[in-house]
Amino acid sequence: MPVWAASYSLCANAVTCRCLPVGLQYKISQDRCRYILEDHTSTGQGGLTTVIDEWLEWEATQLQPMIQKLCMSQTSTGKVTQNLETELKRLLSHLDNSTRNNPIGLTGSDISVADIVIWCSLLPLFCHETPFTDVVSGYSHLQEWFQRIRQMAPASAALKQLKGDLSFREIKMSLQAQPLFYQSSDGTKQTTTSHAVDSSVTLPSVSEEETRKAEAAWNSPSDTVPILRRREVPILPKDGERNILITSALPYVNNEPHLGNIIGCVLSADVFARFCRLRNLNTLYVCGTDEYGTATETKAMEEGVTPQEICDKYNRLHTEIYKWFNINFDYFGRTTTQAQTEIAQEIFWKLYHNGYILKDRVEQLQCEKCNRFLADRFVEGICPFCMYEDARGDQCDKCGKLINAVELKEPRCKQCNSRPVIKTSHHLFMDLPKLQPLLDSHLAENFEHGLFSSNSKIITKSWLRDGLKPRCISRDLKWGTPVPLEGYTDKVFYVWYDAPIGYISITANYTDQWKQWWLNPNKVELFNFMAKDNVPFHSVIFPCTLLGTKDNWTVVNNLSATEYLNYEDGKFSKSRGVGVFGRDAKNTGIPADVWRFYLLYLRPESQDSAFSWDDFLLKNNSELLNNLGNFINRALMFVSNNFASSIPDMVLQREDKELLALVTKELNLYIDNLANIRLRDGIRNILTISRYGNQYIQAHKPWVKVKGTEIEKERTKRINVLNSAAMLVVYVDVPDDATKTFCHSLTTLGTIIRHRARAGTIVGLAANIACLLSVLVQPYMPEVSKTIQTQLNAPPSCNIIHHEFVPQLLPGHRIGKPSPLFQKIEPSTIESLKQKFAGKQLPSKKTSVPVGDPNTISRLEKAVAEQGNEVRRLKSEKKDKSEIEPAIAKLLDLKQQLATAQGCDPGTVTSGGKKDKKKKK
Numbered sequence: 001m002p003v004w005a006a007s008y009s010l011c012a013n014a015v016t017c018r019c020l021p022v023g024l025q026y027k028i029s030q031d032r033c034r035y036i037l038e039d040h041t042s043t044g045q046g047g048l049t050t051v052i053d054e055w056l057e058w059e060a061t062q063l064q065p066m067i068q069k070l071c072m073s074q075t076s077t078g079k080v081t082q083n084l085e086t087e088l089k090r091l092l093s094h095l096d097n098s099t100r101n102n103p104i105g106l107t108g109s110d111i112s113v114a115d116i117v118i119w120c121s122l123l124p125l126f127c128h129e130t131p132f133t134d135v136v137s138g139y140s141h142l143q144e145w146f147q148r149i150r151q152m153a154p155a156s157a158a159l160k161q162l163k164g165d166l167s168f169r170e171i172k173m174s175l176q177a178q179p180l181f182y183q184s185s186d187g188t189k190q191t192t193t194s195h196a197v198d199s200s201v202t203l204p205s206v207s208e209e210e211t212r213k214a215e216a217a218w219n220s221p222s223d224t225v226p227i228l229r230r231r232e233v234p235i236l237p238k239d240g241e242r243n244i245l246i247t248s249a250l251p252y253v254n255n256e257p258h259l260g261n262i263i264g265c266v267l268s269a270d271v272f273a274r275f276c277r278l279r280n281l282n283t284l285y286v287c288g289t290d291e292y293g294t295a296t297e298t299k300a301m302e303e304g305v306t307p308q309e310i311c312d313k314y315n316r317l318h319t320e321i322y323k324w325f326n327i328n329f330d331y332f333g334r335t336t337t338q339a340q341t342e343i344a345q346e347i348f349w350k351l352y353h354n355g356y357i358l359k360d361r362v363e364q365l366q367c368e369k370c371n372r373f374l375a376d377r378f379v380e381g382i383c384p385f386c387m388y389e390d391a392r393g394d395q396c397d398k399c400g401k402l403i404n405a406v407e408l409k410e411p412r413c414k415q416c417n418s419r420p421v422i423k424t425s426h427h428l429f430m431d432l433p434k435l436q437p438l439l440d441s442h443l444a445e446n447f448e449h450g451l452f453s454s455n456s457k458i459i460t461k462s463w464l465r466d467g468l469k470p471r472c473i474s475r476d477l478k479w480g481t482p483v484p485l486e487g488y489t490d491k492v493f494y495v496w497y498d499a500p501i502g503y504i505s506i507t508a509n510y511t512d513q514w515k516q517w518w519l520n521p522n523k524v525e526l527f528n529f530m531a532k533d534n535v536p537f538h539s540v541i542f543p544c545t546l547l548g549t550k551d552n553w554t555v556v557n558n559l560s561a562t563e564y565l566n567y568e569d570g571k572f573s574k575s576r577g578v579g580v581f582g583r584d585a586k587n588t589g590i591p592a593d594v595w596r597f598y599l600l601y602l603r604p605e606s607q608d609s610a611f612s613w614d615d616f617l618l619k620n621n622s623e624l625l626n627n628l629g630n631f632i633n634r635a636l637m638f639v640s641n642n643f644a645s646s647i648p649d650m651v652l653q654r655e656d657k658e659l660l661a662l663v664t665k666e667l668n669l670y671i672d673n674l675a676n677i678r679l680r681d682g683i684r685n686i687l688t689i690s691r692y693g694n695q696y697i698q699a700h701k702p703w704v705k706v707k708g709t710e711i712e713k714e715r716t717k718r719i720n721v722l723n724s725a726a727m728l729v730v731y732v733d734v735p736d737d738a739t740k741t742f743c744h745s746l747t748t749l750g751t752i753i754r755h756r757a758r759a760g761t762i763v764g765l766a767a768n769i770a771c772l773l774s775v776l777v778q779p780y781m782p783e784v785s786k787t788i789q790t791q792l793n794a795p796p797s798c799n800i801i802h803h804e805f806v807p808q809l810l811p812g813h814r815i816g817k818p819s820p821l822f823q824k825i826e827p828s829t830i831e832s833l834k835q836k837f838a839g840k841q842l843p844s845k846k847t848s849v850p851v852g853d854p855n856t857i858s859r860l861e862k863a864v865a866e867q868g869n870e871v872r873r874l875k876s877e878k879k880d881k882s883e884i885e886p887a888i889a890k891l892l893d894l895k896q897q898l899a900t901a902q903g904c905d906p907g908t909v910t911s912g913g914k915k916d917k918k919k920k921k
């Protein structure tokens, strides 16, 4: 018998494996046939390898999956869809054309391994009782080719082994015994066996169209995925591209940032910047410390050092903390620079010459001993309302009333304790009423086309509604940008005139070509990040400052403002030491990425949210550890332990393609959420993808498939022996009995290999989902992203966020060493952290109320009643939240003082309203 014919006989056994259980992976028969034909028929096959490979590839990726799909569809629904039929015809036409051109085999004048493999694949279309007769009847050349091979002696011999011949009924029966689907698209449940998919784990449904698109993208990645740009230095705007300029509010240097500050500005902007970079957008993210103003002077006084020393110390501290939090600025600068002075003064001159600066007189307290005017924070005295002795220049800590410093009784300088005098001082004002029309038209356009968080719109509109008022932009201080106008040169600019100009001067210190970013509104999109209290300065005052120069400045196009992050039940407070501050977070030993994750999970996007230690533990242990970490670790461990760390072949079945579509859908939601600065929702998309991954693994149980049932394990041992023996069949003309034994052994082997191959597809796909997740988590958890990619040995090119899910880890790719990504946080750890941070609270001035003093009680009762009326009035007039909330906070504070004075626990007090009523019920 010629060698190829013997091989053919072997191939007939492959036919048994492939067609009875159609799900048998092509690789088995392909490899077997290839082994025999390539190694033992060197004559006649040499030189054709590439063409043969192409055909084999085509069979593996297009024909075989298609035939599987057809058979499954026929078996489960009794029909095939129009889409499937169209696709089938496309493939048959291709074969028909090729067989027309080649007289015998597909690759030339002889039969090759490609003919044998494709012939085997096509059997379901040509066998007895096939429902596809009509479809194939139109392809005469293909039919001739098929029959020509069928009539060859080895083929008929092989077919005889299949109980005389193969019928579609047998294929159907075999398919019905397949445990490969947990639910078909029409909802029909398939039979289950020990290898079955766990039908209790169901994934959401996706449409045919979504599935088809996801599959197409998966199959042709090179057409769709862009290459990530290199990060240049300096980054400058580019023609014809989206140029994204990102700023986050410049933190003051009078303290160490707390978690509220971090999520409110630098972290949110960082996530957005990282996302933009991964979307291949030309992005620049700048920030720095805000170093001028009374806050710095006060701190310097407190610490007994110069303001410059304070700035240097805290600039270093902020830099360290943000580094630990992995905030990836393109440049982190500071405002006390020459560039700041030059730019702030130049802008001032433009405003002045354009007629937008007014001069006016202001009454202020002056300390003659210290020889300076006293800013509100530098003066204390008796409250004109409640007679409290230690009232501050801006507000009374006892009755909570806002105070004009000149109204304080017996005022005293905080520094030297001597009595200041009232003096008139001349100041400069920005003529905001005159600038308002310019601002209105800028905002009208940008509110429509840009991204402004809804709180930022509400706050801005509330400022504009009643008409803007002139705003003082100078201060009688030393520590600030000097006012250059004659007659005012002993003054400095007000910190809120100065600070946002810091964005520009910081960019100028980054690159001397800074104007390309800041005087380029047609090419640059500006995104400002901050918390709600900073909004008016960025949406009203700073834009007016820039518009008033009449130069072509890049003015805010997008503004994302968070609400507040509270700490447990109250506010973060630097002065009282309540809450977790930058270095505290580091000292807990919990990785920065876990902090980042939790802060972003809680990001106060539409209302205040609260940091809670219990919830922190819960989110770490459930979402990070049990969901994300578990999925990635499981997927990688499978590849490592069962596939020698090499990504297996993936032959996608219907449910795999549906998973592709689900992941793609979530990926697109993720992109949409991040592009629209809905950072909280983006995290949920990541967790959903990982949850799908877990469900998929759970449903398919690759650990069972890969090891096989006990019976299969037993058979495997024997099969290795049989298999070697069976190889002999090819070379020696052995009796039929031996061939039958071989057939049987191959069938069993086929089942096992099919299950193993199936497990390979599952873990290969899971590993690719892990790779996608490593990129999607990058804006949120950059270190975790790196660790996953190291464990996956992922190609650097995977670091791009694209709207299609494509394989990054191809069969044969070797992964690294998997290890757990997250650690469990123990309740005992959380308990001790709770104690530690609650214990830092210093006695608050606000609650230092004499207990049991009847005068104090009656004064506070009156104050509570008045403030209660005030809150009710604001609510009934439907005032803005930004007005109502401080009033409620003040009411709560007064009630707490009253409770203390009455000898009750102030912790049980609420501000009133619905919650109280409910409690009473």
Ligand SMILES: Nc1ncnc2c1ncn2[C@@H]1O[C@H](COP(=O)(O)OP(=O)(O)OP(=O)(O)O)[C@@H](O)[C@H]1O
Pocket: 249, 251, 252, 259, 260, 261, 262, 263, 264, 265, 530, 531, 532, 533, 534, 562, 563, 564, 565, 566, 572, 573, 574, 575
């Ligand atoms: N709890 C918070 N949640 C979110 N953002 C905050 C929070 N507190 C402050 N921010 C933001 O952090 C930045 C720095 O604020 P700032 O230095 O005034 O902190 P602070 O805690 O309010 O200070 P202080 O208690 O001294 O008034 C600002 O953008 C501010 O809007």
Ligand SMILES: N[C@@H](CCS)C(=O)O
Pocket: 248, 249, 250, 251, 252, 290, 499, 500, 534
């Ligand atoms: N230093 C200010 C922001 C200036 S952009 C603040 O921290 O609120």
